[in-house]
Amino acid sequence: MNTLKSFIKSMVLLLLTSFIMAILTLFIKNESLTYLFTYLFASIFLVIFYKDKIIKDAKNLKKDLTLKNILIPISLFILCFIVNIVLIQLLKVEANNEIIVEKTLLTSPLLTIPYMCIFAPIVEEITFRLPYKKNKLSIFISTLVFALLHIVYKTPIDLIFIIPYFILSSGLSYAYFKNENILMSIIMHIINNSVNIVVLFIQVM
Numbered sequence: 001m002n003t004l005k006s007f008i009k010s011m012v013l014l015l016l017t018s019f020i021m022a023i024l025t026l027f028i029k030n031e032s033l034t035y036l037f038t039y040l041f042a043s044i045f046l047v048i049f050y051k052d053k054i055i056k057d058a059k060n061l062k063k064d065l066t067l068k069n070i071l072i073p074i075s076l077f078i079l080c081f082i083v084n085i086v087l088i089q090l091l092k093v094e095a096n097n098e099i100i101v102e103k104t105l106l107t108s109p110l111l112t113i114p115y116m117c118i119f120a121p122i123v124e125e126i127t128f129r130l131p132y133k134k135n136k137l138s139i140f141i142s143t144l145v146f147a148l149l150h151i152v153y154k155t156p157i158d159l160i161f162i163i164p165y166f167i168l169s170s171g172l173s174y175a176y177f178k179n180e181n182i183l184m185s186i187i188m189h190i191i192n193n194s195v196n197i198v199v200l201f202i203q204v205m
Contacts, residue, residue, distance in 0.1 A: 003138045009131040010145065017042040017123055032108035039119035046126045050182075053130070057181045064179040065187075073188045076171030077195075084164040095161040096152035102200060113197060121189035128169075129176040129185050139177050143169040168192065 021038040028034045047054060057064075088094050104112045128146040132138040147165035151158060171192075176185035 002133055003135070003141060006132040006138055007141055007145070010127055010142070013046070013127040013131070014149075016045070017127065030108075030111075032104050032111035035104070036111050036115045036119070039115040039123050043119045043122040043126075046123060050126060050130060054182065057183045060179065060181055061183050064181045064184055069175065069178055069184060070188070073171035073175045074191070076167055076174070077188075077192050080164045080167040080171070083167060084161070087160060087164065091157060091160065093157060095164075096154055096158055097150050097161075100152065105197065105200060116197065117190055117194045121186050121193060125172065125176065125182055125185045125189055129173065130182050132177075134177050134180055139173055142177075143173045146172070 017038060020041050021034060024034050024037050024041075028037065084095070084098075101112075101116070105116070124146065128149075129142055132142045143166065146169040147162055150165045151162055153159070172185045172189055175188040176182055178184070
């Protein structure tokens with residue numbers, strides 16, 4: 001029952017971000033700018049809404065920021081990267097979400113980098129991790145929902161990319177649920193996105 005309540009709360013937070021984006025789309029025609037302001041406004045709202053929890057986690061951050069708590073998520077991020085490369089080589093296709101990200105990054109880097117490296121990690125971690133309690137079912141649901149919502153479905157083959165996204169999400173779930181510190185998963189999410197952006201720019205140079 002608690003897991004169901006957590007899931008509903010998570011979906012409400014997701015709908016909030018979607019609502020903000022829908023409103024901004026009416027006034028802003030630039031897609032990258034819309035994403036930037038959507039995640040900016042959503043992150044401000046969520047940080048204010050959960051300010052007591054975030055302040056508490058900030059006080060515990062030094063204690064929770066251990067080598068093990070950093071290395072395990074990073075190891076899963078690396079595994080995610082490797083699995084993703086293998087799938088791309090085998091299937092000769094790339095995840096649609098990655099294609100969209102690459103396109104927006106290369107066309108509007110100054111608008112895309114802030115929301116991808118700062119605001120999106122804040123919004124996504126608070127939305128998909130914070131509402132859940134520390135139990136096996138909640139951790140699995142939280143991890144799975146995050147992974148599923150990063151799949152842009154066009155053909156059945158797109159579903160195979162649930163594998164690397166689930167591995168990525170597992171790393172972020174570990175970062176949060178180990179000590180239930182949302183700042184840990186936000187920091188790890190920021191690191192992952194920032195490294196991916198650097199790798200992308202290296203590839204296109």
